[in-house]
Amino acid sequence: MNNQSTKIIPDEVETLHKQGQKYQNYRCYKSALYYYEKVITQIESIPQGNYDVHQLKYHVYLEMADCYREYKRLKAPKWVSEAEKLAKQLQDEAKTAMYLDRRSNIKRLDGDCKGALKGFKDSLDLKLKSSRGENIDVSNSCNNIGVMYTNLGKYREALDMYKKSLKKRSRIKGENDAGVATLYNNIGGVYYNQDKYDKALLMLKKSLKASWTTFGKNYPSIAATYNNIASVYHNQGKHDDALLKYNISLKIIQEQLGDNHPNAAKLYDNIGGVYDNQGKYDDAVSMYKKSLKIRLATTGNNHPSTTQSYRNIATIYRKQSNYTQAIEFYQKSFDSLCYLYGENHPQVVKDKQILDQCRLLKSKANTSLWQDCSKSE
Missing domain, CATH: 1.25.40.10 (Tetratricopeptide repeat domain)
Known part of the structure; x- marks a missing residue:
């Protein structure tokens, strides 16, 4: 008698899913969506009600929402709503937090900062309930809330959330991490908005160091940090230093993004x-x-x-x-x-x-x- 358990998700479907993820990582959103739509079509032919099928379906819905958010934003909410239906069906708090993050990001891009802030806070509450100990998702939520406070001009609250996020993330990932680099950059941005230029430069240079270690010296996010450093120099009246950093940033963007x-x-x-x-x-x-x-x-x-x-x-x-x-x-x-x-x-x-x-x-x-x-x- 063969006791080997039957595989629910066919290899063909998993291969299509990986292709979609590959193109999404390359920012080729139209191609990624082509494969994700094939995955959804194939899933419909699999017997429904299995947890693994729901899991895959849920993640593909969110990945499609992420692609549409960058490609055709008006279509993104539909797929977040599809993910929401599954999360409620599964009664999974972690999954509920994930779709809340996606919905809040769409609101952020649409300029609804207060709506986005509420969604990110609701997501954080769910993550805190379901997590144990240090959790990278909790750190991400703190960062998201910090971004919203920054956009609303509430800099003290933004700094508090960024620092909480940085403390949690650096404990888990260490200093040489892309997310840590982003947080230093965000903290530097708050100091810049407060005209605290020396503190801003200190944070931005820490961001640059962490990014170099993680990505090398020619990555788009590094270009953004050079741009921010240049903006500080510009506001300080250090025009030659500003031009130097802006041109380094421009060269990276041209080489990496065209x-x-x-x-x-x-x-x-x-x-x-x-x-x-x-x-x-x-x-x-x-x-x-x-x-x-x-x-x-x-x-x-x-x-x-x-x-x-x-x-x-x-x-x-x-x-x-x-x-x-x-x-x-x-x-x-x-x-x-x-x-x-x-x-x-x-x-x-x-x-x-x-x-x-x-x-x-x-x-x-x-x-x-x-x-x-x-x-x-």
């Missing part, structure tokens, strides 16, 4: 800001136009980040008294913002006022030029 990645656009904006503060306006315009080119290619004309690029360029032309060009780019910002938010939005009203000022200044400049020409004749 020339047209949105993060490259952000870095061109930041470099342009340094040149602007140095009075190097032609260099600033050059950087802002590189950023604009990427934004038009990746997010299109009618997007808040694109309108910001238009305003950055217009502001430099205004400083140069090049009112014709300033009017052209302020007008583009104004038109896009009207499309996005309507004519009564505060930024739309502000752009309209600046447009009117530029037109008036252009008119005065033309009148003065005409009078000078008349005198010379």
Whole structure:
């Protein structure tokens, strides 16, 4: 008699699942979703009611939600809801906490910081009930709550949660860990927002050291830390140091994510800001136009980040008294913002006022030029 237990999940389904996870790790979300959808289709042909089947189904739902959150965000909540149904069916607190984290992350990305904060707190409560001793999931929840407090400008509460998370995580993982690096970076960000630049730099350099040990020196998260260090130097008026770090960050992004990645656009904006503060306006315009080119290619004309690029360029032309060009780019910002938010939005009203000022200044400049020409004749 063969006593070997029957395998519930076929090898073919497990292989499809691993393929999906591989593509998700590579950030190839469309390909990952292709395999996850195949897994769901195959699961439907397996006898339902088995715990292993529910487990796999639950995790695939969450993985699909994660992919859609990065790829087509509006579809993400559907799969979180599917995971929620299974978690309730299984009466599993740990799984309930997992789908709460996903839902809260979607709310965070949608700008609902208070809703996200409540969800992350509910998730933490469940994790504390079901965990014993040190738990990495508890550390993650503390970090998530810290991020929400940071976004809400509650820096004391944010620091408290980040430090709790760091204490738990470093005990479990040690100092040379990607999550520890992220926490140092987040703490540095709070100090930066509080204008405590020396403390910010100390934390950011600890983040850099932990990231180097974990990933090497050319990983996208390391580029983010270089960017943050550069921002501190920029605010301290150390323009050359800021430019050096911004350019290191830009080089990593270009090598790892490509020339047209949105993060490259952000870095061109930041470099342009340094040149602007140095009075190097032609260099600033050059950087802002590189950023604009990427934004038009990746997010299109009618997007808040694109309108910001238009305003950055217009502001430099205004400083140069090049009112014709300033009017052209302020007008583009104004038109896009009207499309996005309507004519009564505060930024739309502000752009309209600046447009009117530029037109008036252009008119005065033309009148003065005409009078000078008349005198010379």
